[in-house]
Amino acid sequence: xxxxxxxxGGNIDKMAEKVFMESINLLGGLKxxxxxxxxxxxxxxxxxxxxxxxxxxxxxxxxxxxxxLGITEQTAxxxxxxxxxxxxxxxxxxxxxxxxxxIAGGIAKLAYRKLKExxxxxxEEVVIRHDEIEVLxxxxxxxxxxxxxxxxxxxxxxxxxxRLEGMVIKGKNVEEILDKLEYPVKSPAELLHKIKLxxxx
Amino acid sequence: MAxxxxxxxxxxxxxxxxxxxTGTKLDEMFFKIEEEDGKFVKKPLGGLPYLSIMNLTGxxxxxxxxxAEQFAVTQxxxxxxxxxxxxxxxxxxxxxxLKHKSEAMGADFxxxxxxxxxxxxxxxxxxxxxxxxxxxxxxxxxxxxxxTNVIIDSITGLYEHKEMMARxxxxxxxxxxxxWRQTGIFVSQKRSAQASESAEAAGGLAVAHIVDGTIxxxxxxxxxxxxxxxxxxxxxxxxxxxxxxxxxxxxxxxxTWVFEITExxxxxxxxxxxxxxxxxxxxxxxxxxxxxxxx
Numbered sequence: 001x002x003x004x005x006x007x008x009g010g011n012i013d014k015m016a017e018k019v020f021m022e023s024i025n026l027l028g029g030l031k032x033x034x035x036x037x038x039x040x041x042x043x044x045x046x047x048x049x050x051x052x053x054x055x056x057x058x059x060x061x062x063x064x065x066x067x068x069l070g071i072t073e074q075t076a077x078x079x080x081x082x083x084x085x086x087x088x089x090x091x092x093x094x095x096x097x098x099x100x101x102x103i104a105g106g107i108a109k110l111a112y113r114k115l116k117e118x119x120x121x122x123x124e125e126v127v128i129r130h131d132e133i134e135v136l137x138x139x140x141x142x143x144x145x146x147x148x149x150x151x152x153x154x155x156x157x158x159x160x161x162x163r164l165e166g167m168v169i170k171g172k173n174v175e176e177i178l179d180k181l182e183y184p185v186k187s188p189a190e191l192l193h194k195i196k197l198x199x200x201x
Numbered sequence: 202m203a204x205x206x207x208x209x210x211x212x213x214x215x216x217x218x219x220x221x222x223t224g225t226k227l228d229e230m231f232f233k234i235e236e237e238d239g240k241f242v243k244k245p246l247g248g249l250p251y252l253s254i255m256n257l258t259g260x261x262x263x264x265x266x267x268x269a270e271q272f273a274v275t276q277x278x279x280x281x282x283x284x285x286x287x288x289x290x291x292x293x294x295x296x297x298x299l300k301h302k303s304e305a306m307g308a309d310f311x312x313x314x315x316x317x318x319x320x321x322x323x324x325x326x327x328x329x330x331x332x333x334x335x336x337x338x339x340x341x342x343x344x345x346x347x348x349t350n351v352i353i354d355s356i357t358g359l360y361e362h363k364e365m366m367a368r369x370x371x372x373x374x375x376x377x378x379x380x381w382r383q384t385g386i387f388v389s390q391k392r393s394a395q396a397s398e399s400a401e402a403a404g405g406l407a408v409a410h411i412v413d414g415t416i417x418x419x420x421x422x423x424x425x426x427x428x429x430x431x432x433x434x435x436x437x438x439x440x441x442x443x444x445x446x447x448x449x450x451x452x453x454x455x456x457t458w459v460f461e462i463t464e465x466x467x468x469x470x471x472x473x474x475x476x477x478x479x480x481x482x483x484x485x486x487x488x489x490x491x492x493x494x495x496x
Contacts, residue, residue, distance in 0.1 A: 001299070001314045003292045005321045007334035008341040058331040059366050 012053055015121055019049035022111035023104075027091065030141075041104060042141055043188035047071060048108035051079040056112065057121075070152065079105030084113070140169040141192050148191070154184035160191070170199050218451055220248030221350065221384045224275030224306060225268065226470035227416070230445055230454040243452070250450040254378050254385040256408045259418035264441060264460070265388045266290070268418070268468050269352050270302050272386060276350050277316035278308035284339065284348040284383075285319045288329060288358035292321040298466070305465030318346045322358075329359060332370055336377050343381050351378055356387040356408060367407035375411050387412060414448030433481025442474060 087106025115121040231246040322328035
């Protein structure tokens with residue numbers, strides 16, 4: 001009698017990653033995000049992608065999602081209940097005022113729906129346009145986010161050095177970059193922003 | 202893109218109607234109607250309808266798991282692969298139960314052992330709490346182990362603290378088993394507040410309304426003189442009943458039957474309740490008269 005005691009197959013992390021990448025594509029690609037100086041949306045978008053996948057694929061409650069992602073239940077709820085159509089109108093410029101919705105949540109929901117409708121969420125391979133990102137020279141942001149997954153903010157230099165060890169960002173060793181930052185770093189968004197400013201110096 | 206079918210297109214896809222044996226008298230309680238010499242006759246199916254998903258429900262200790270395990274042993278002994286998703290009892294306890302049942306049923310345990318694959322969701326939060334992870338794991342087992350029958354004991358355990366999602370979760374598992382062409386049993390638990398003879402399970406009508414049919418198990422404690430006289434059983438004993446509450450794939454006996462869980466832990470369906478009462482009631486009345494004489 002064979003006993004299977006651990007999950008096999010599907011992967012919530014990969015699905016969240018797909019929703020995240022599709023969200024970026026919906027926004028016109030990372031390049032557009034950079035042009036509009038919206039790179040700090042990335043952590044929020046990553047968070048929203050996880051919320052949507054955990055809610056719709058893993059059937060987690062808001063409380064469970066909040067605990068898993070280290071966010072408040074209200075944030076999880078705002079993400080999952082965002083009116084994606086209104087957000088769509090807003091990002092397409094058809095809405096003059098910013099809607100009262102969770103923007104990243106609405107985008108992640110649009111991306112999730114698209115992937116689901118096209119049957120791409122369940123596909124084995126992860127379609128990440130690494131080449132495109134690398135050509136744009138902004139792949140480091142995604143890599144940094146992957147490395148700091150699960151880290152409790154605020155964080156100090158030592159914790160970051162441990163996680164980001166060995167990374168080279170735009171030709172600079174990450175240790176060199178970390179030396180120049182101010183600590184503690186309050187959030188993933190602040191970390192990306194500070195690294196970006198340091199690269200521009 | 203959504204599409205429609207001409208009815209005749211479905212002919213090649215329609216499943217054949219035959220029985221998948223459970224190793225109990227239930228096999229004779231499902232039937233189909235066939236024409237013989239210009240007359241329509243009822244023919245026992247010989248088991249649960251092929252590719253059906255049946256809901257096995259009842260209050261605690263009514264014999265749901267016993268019946269599910271008996272089905273698993275019967276199928277495995279006949280050489281068919283069974284996937285047993287255990288949500289309540291850890292896999293090692295299931296092993297012991299299946300071994301005892303095999304011995305009681307005269308089954309070849311080495312064959313049973315070889316043909317049953319177990320997913321132990323009882324000790325894995327990820328499998329129990331995350332339907333997607335469990336479905337993927339089930340898909341792996343079905344594909345890799347060539348499974349044809351699936352038992353989930355219990356489906357209720359997959360949404361016990363989120364009953365609002367019951368329908369959504371049950372529907373997912375139902376559609377999944379249909380897609381993978383499995384004959385399945387969902388064991389579902391009933392709360393004591395729900396009428397014990399009904400098909401309702403925890404989470405409202407979630408399971409019964411989605412699956413192809415429901416089998417309701419019940420037990421009654423003989424506790425009054427009236428019960429003694431009616432059932433012909435001594436006070437304090439337990440009367441167990443089983444009833445096919447509905448099946449949308451084929452005809453079925455709609456009577457309530459009396460059954461016993463034997464000392465070897467197997468289900469033995471004895472007689473329809475009405476006949477049981479007629480037969481045993483007389484004995485009960487005689488006993489009652491003797492008791493009154495003594496008093």
